[in-house]
Amino acid sequence: MGWRLRLRPYVLIVPALLLTCGILYPFGLGLYYTLFDFSASKPQPDMVRFENYETVFTQEAFWNSAWVTVLYAVGAAAVETVLGVTVALLLHRSTIVGRVLEKILILPLMIAPVIAAIIWKLMLQPSVGVINYLLRPLGLGGVQWTDTPTGALLSSIAVDVWVYTPFVAILALAGLRSLPTSPFEAGAVDGAGWWYTFRRLTLPMLWPYVLVAVIFRFMDSLKVFDIIYALTEGGPGDSTVVLQIRAYLEAIRFQRYSFGISYTIVLWAVVYLAAMVLVKHLGKIQRKAAEVAAK
Amino acid sequence: MSRETTRTTSRKRLSGWLADAALILYFVFALFPIAWMVILSLKPTNELFSTYFSFSPTLDGYRTVLGDSEGIPFVRFFVNSLVVSLGAVALSLLVGLPAAYASARWRFKGSENLMFTLLSFRFAPELTVIIPLFVLYQKLGLFDTYVGMVWVLQLVTLPLIVWIMRSYFADLTPELEQAALLDGYSRKQAFFKVAIPLVKPGIAAVSLLAFIFAWNNFVFPLILTSNEAQTVTVGALSFLGGDRPKYNLTAAAALVSVVPPLLLALTIQRYLVRGLSFGAVKS
Numbered sequence: 001m002g003w004r005l006r007l008r009p010y011v012l013i014v015p016a017l018l019l020t021c022g023i024l025y026p027f028g029l030g031l032y033y034t035l036f037d038f039s040a041s042k043p044q045p046d047m048v049r050f051e052n053y054e055t056v057f058t059q060e061a062f063w064n065s066a067w068v069t070v071l072y073a074v075g076a077a078a079v080e081t082v083l084g085v086t087v088a089l090l091l092h093r094s095t096i097v098g099r100v101l102e103k104i105l106i107l108p109l110m111i112a113p114v115i116a117a118i119i120w121k122l123m124l125q126p127s128v129g130v131i132n133y134l135l136r137p138l139g140l141g142g143v144q145w146t147d148t149p150t151g152a153l154l155s156s157i158a159v160d161v162w163v164y165t166p167f168v169a170i171l172a173l174a175g176l177r178s179l180p181t182s183p184f185e186a187g188a189v190d191g192a193g194w195w196y197t198f199r200r201l202t203l204p205m206l207w208p209y210v211l212v213a214v215i216f217r218f219m220d221s222l223k224v225f226d227i228i229y230a231l232t233e234g235g236p237g238d239s240t241v242v243l244q245i246r247a248y249l250e251a252i253r254f255q256r257y258s259f260g261i262s263y264t265i266v267l268w269a270v271v272y273l274a275a276m277v278l279v280k281h282l283g284k285i286q287r288k289a290a291e292v293a294a295k
Numbered sequence: 296m297s298r299e300t301t302r303t304t305s306r307k308r309l310s311g312w313l314a315d316a317a318l319i320l321y322f323v324f325a326l327f328p329i330a331w332m333v334i335l336s337l338k339p340t341n342e343l344f345s346t347y348f349s350f351s352p353t354l355d356g357y358r359t360v361l362g363d364s365e366g367i368p369f370v371r372f373f374v375n376s377l378v379v380s381l382g383a384v385a386l387s388l389l390v391g392l393p394a395a396y397a398s399a400r401w402r403f404k405g406s407e408n409l410m411f412t413l414l415s416f417r418f419a420p421e422l423t424v425i426i427p428l429f430v431l432y433q434k435l436g437l438f439d440t441y442v443g444m445v446w447v448l449q450l451v452t453l454p455l456i457v458w459i460m461r462s463y464f465a466d467l468t469p470e471l472e473q474a475a476l477l478d479g480y481s482r483k484q485a486f487f488k489v490a491i492p493l494v495k496p497g498i499a500a501v502s503l504l505a506f507i508f509a510w511n512n513f514v515f516p517l518i519l520t521s522n523e524a525q526t527v528t529v530g531a532l533s534f535l536g537g538d539r540p541k542y543n544l545t546a547a548a549a550l551v552s553v554v555p556p557l558l559l560a561l562t563i564q565r566y567l568v569r570g571l572s573f574g575a576v577k578s
Contacts, residue, residue, distance in 0.1 A: 008397075012396060013397045016391060016413075019390050020409065020413060023449060023453075030423050033427060083321070087318070087321055095311065101319075107326070107329065107557060108329075111511075114531070115511075115531055115553055116328075118549050119328045119329075119332055119549060121535070122332075123328060130347060162328065174568040212576055223418075223419075225513075251426045261427065264426070265423060275418060
């Protein structure tokens with residue numbers, strides 16, 4: 001009987017393990033491909049060792065893409081954090097208006113990002129889009145939203161912000177609702193003002209929740225694809241070609257499979273490094289929050 | 296009432312109004328695009344660009360989109376989305392529930408590694424897997440098929456279901472199952488008759504959330520399907536083609552494709568926090 005009991009967890013986990021291997025296999029295959037010069041025009045590829053990676057790192061295009069990706073991810077995550085926490089704080093007051101609006105907070109988050117990009121593309125169209133029509137009374141009728149490099153990047157970040165701000169707001173609101181009350185009571189007794197309470201009590205205790213949201217958002221926006229693909233396709237020029245779009249163009253458009261995968265492996269490494277740094281930080285922030293809560 | 300206190304209450308009231316106004320401003324930003332899509336989708340083609348807010352509403356846009364008259368079989372894409380999303384969730388539940396239970400109840404060699412491997416899928420760039428699969432699927436005949444799509448969607452649904460269900464099982468006290476075992480239940484019976492019924496709401500919520508994410512996925516069907524198994528997210532883009540994009544049709548297609556996820560999302564509000572944060576935050 002004993003060995004059967006010991007085996008039980010493994011029996012339960014085997015199906016998931018098999019499925020995981022089925023997903024790991026293409027991962028491994030992809031890694032293996034990057035050591036060859038495999039493309040549609042070269043179905044019998046030769047081993048090139050790390051040449052693909054060398055090419056990636058010496059390309060102007062890669063550094064441009066890396067820069068655009070970081071700008072996008074930092075911009076989107078920063079705006080979403082500030083806006084999401086602000087919305088959460090406003091909803092936390094629980095006024096009648098807030099309680100009604102809270103019920104529809106998640107709507108943009110549940111719309112497919114690609115559909116969100118389509119919606120905004122229609123609205124941002126310079127000559128017939130509704131946004132320029134609404135701006136006309138302000139004397140700003142002809143903004144070329146997605147036709148300038150800066151405008152295209154800002155527009156795509158705006159779509160990201162539209163879709164994902166509720167994500168940060170929902171997690172921050174959950175955090176606000178589970179904060180311990182005793183530090184606030186102590187603060188009220190000491191006659192602490194609104195700003196002091198917010199800076200010294202609310203924020204430090206809320207940070208762990210917000211940081212979980214930031215980690216998710218930052219790592220997801222590093223590998224953004226849908227929004228850019230539908231809104232700008234990487235244009236104008238290559239001003240919004242983020243790394244996953246570059247990989248797509250290389251592998252699917254130009255059918256240089258090995259080279260395209262090399263791009264995603266480099267991106268993967270970047271995402272992992274970012275994750276490690278952020279998760280380490282999370283531990284510190286959690287300890288600080290516990291100190292404040294224990295007061 | 297002294298003058299001092301009237302001043303503070305009126306200041307409080309003013310700041311309350313300002314806060315509500317700020318909230319309303321954010322929600323205008325959040326909801327206007329959806330409202331605008333509704334307006335666009337109801338516009339007749341000849342009034343698309345002549346007016347903005349005054350027009351004679353018509354359902355022609357929806358008739359065209361759902362009648363496949365543009366040469367875009369949108370209804371089939373919709374059915375495809377339904378089939379592959381349901382298939383992906385069903386398969387993930389089948390293998391994910393036992394795994395989640397085992398990893399919550401027993402500490403054994405390799406369980407943590409497997410869990411974190413699963414979680415890492417959530418943060419891997421999709422194209423790392425899709426490009427090799429694109430090559431592989433052509434060889435295996437899985438390109439543009441339901442089976443191929445259900446398989447690759449496991450990347451989205453399996454980590455979500457395993458991680459969240461694990462946190463639900465871990466929240467259950469083992470005593471209930473142990474009591475059942477003492478009453479002569481087998482382990483299997485304890486799992487199906489005690490553990491599963493207790494986490495049923497969690498299972499329902501996480502299944503719906505996984506369905507929504509599978510439905511909203513774009514990059515897999517974009518690369519791994521061409522026509523037979525194409526889904527609504529890719530199909531909605533086809534209406535933007537051509538030199539004069541058909542705004543009303545695009546809007547109608549976009550709206551039709553967001554109806555299922557939006558309706559489902561409104562039913563699982565209570566479970567969203569745990570679901571969206573992979574069990575990291577519990578409300």
